[in-house]
Amino acid sequence: MSGYKIPFNKPSFTGNEVMYMAHAIQKAHLSGDGSFTHSCQQILQDLLQIPKVLLTTSCTHALEMTALLLDIQPGDEVILPSFTFVSTANAFALRGARPVFIDIRPDTLNLDENQLEALITERTKVVLPVHYAGVGCEMERIMEISRRYQIAVVEDNAHGLFGKYQNQYLGTFGTLATQSFHETKNITCGEGGALLINDPRLIERAEILREKGTNRSRFFRGQVDKYTWVDLGSSYLPSDMLAAYLFAQLENWESIQERRRQIWETYDAELQDWATENGVSTPCIPADVHQAYHMYYLLLPDLTSRTAFIEHMKQAGILSVFHYQPLHLSEMGRKFGGKEGDCPVTEEVSDRLVRLPFYNSLEMNEQELVIDTVTAFHP
Numbered sequence: 001m002s003g004y005k006i007p008f009n010k011p012s013f014t015g016n017e018v019m020y021m022a023h024a025i026q027k028a029h030l031s032g033d034g035s036f037t038h039s040c041q042q043i044l045q046d047l048l049q050i051p052k053v054l055l056t057t058s059c060t061h062a063l064e065m066t067a068l069l070l071d072i073q074p075g076d077e078v079i080l081p082s083f084t085f086v087s088t089a090n091a092f093a094l095r096g097a098r099p100v101f102i103d104i105r106p107d108t109l110n111l112d113e114n115q116l117e118a119l120i121t122e123r124t125k126v127v128l129p130v131h132y133a134g135v136g137c138e139m140e141r142i143m144e145i146s147r148r149y150q151i152a153v154v155e156d157n158a159h160g161l162f163g164k165y166q167n168q169y170l171g172t173f174g175t176l177a178t179q180s181f182h183e184t185k186n187i188t189c190g191e192g193g194a195l196l197i198n199d200p201r202l203i204e205r206a207e208i209l210r211e212k213g214t215n216r217s218r219f220f221r222g223q224v225d226k227y228t229w230v231d232l233g234s235s236y237l238p239s240d241m242l243a244a245y246l247f248a249q250l251e252n253w254e255s256i257q258e259r260r261r262q263i264w265e266t267y268d269a270e271l272q273d274w275a276t277e278n279g280v281s282t283p284c285i286p287a288d289v290h291q292a293y294h295m296y297y298l299l300l301p302d303l304t305s306r307t308a309f310i311e312h313m314k315q316a317g318i319l320s321v322f323h324y325q326p327l328h329l330s331e332m333g334r335k336f337g338g339k340e341g342d343c344p345v346t347e348e349v350s351d352r353l354v355r356l357p358f359y360n361s362l363e364m365n366e367q368e369l370v371i372d373t374v375t376a377f378h379p
Helices: 017-026 035-048 059-069 086-093 113-119 139-149 200-210 216-220 240-251 253-277 303-315 331-335 344-352 364-375
Strands: 052-056 077-081 098-102 124-127 152-156 176-180 193-197 297-299 353-355
Touching: 017 035, 017 240, 035 052, 035 193, 035 240, 052 059, 052 200, 059 086, 059 152, 059 176, 059 193, 059 200, 077 086, 086 098, 086 331, 098 113, 113 139, 124 139, 139 152, 193 200, 200 216, 240 253, 253 364, 303 344, 303 353, 303 364, 344 353
Parallel strands: 077 098, 077 124, 124 152, 152 176
Antiparallel strands: 052 193, 176 193, 297 353
């Protein structure tokens, strides 16, 4: 990426990251569950109004924790979109579950809730809606179906922190939800994630799983006189150094979101005429959704034009990138029974989608150059 005038992504500072990291060093507590970790968790709990948030080393690890918490066993089935990052499937496949891939809607690129009921069997244990690009899935319908069949819902909200569906924060609908603080996300600490626990009954066990299967958290609260191994688990705690960086970002979440809104709306306003004239689709935001402004993407007419577009941008020193490849057609996906034609919208969209540069510190003149370069392209 270093050779590009305008990269696809650039990690951004809000101002206090280095100072807070220095404070973490001075406190001589750089391992997990230090004061900055607790502060980050408290901010998220207060903002989202949920029972418990636990920081993790990644969204991948948060997803793995959900599979453990829900006691996923070999032979269980989990329904998830084929158009998602591999971690969504891996977390459950690692426990022996079979991913059942569902297609996406052609408008929002989210899980198609109208196909959900037909895929449910007696083995179905979890539905995994992924809020693509920070645009909420149709959670009312998804939750209604899951309640009727007594299936847990785990929201993969890696893109959607502070987005809303029907005026309720994404990540607060399901039994559990996961967040990402990877450097490509709105709020970041380089690598990191969070588990959102909406069912209070799962809090104590989640703490145990996150602490290598020990009751260490209860020990530090004085609830037991020593801690020991009591359950399965792993080391899912991020360093408090990373939490210090994250705390600086969370303190400024409103200004970060506002800047990203400006970037997204500028792209959308300036590219509409060009898109209409050239058969290009732009993101669809339903009326009852308040998006998280995570990315701006275009759907080119076909793979050939998408390839030409990326090369056109590259020649101008601008990095634009495609996104997910269909999981059901991957080498692993085929082992779980995936084949061509299973998810036709996913198969088409993955060949056409391209993402434009989008990061918090994108300057107006840089965005103008991106827009001018985009509108000079004609598929």
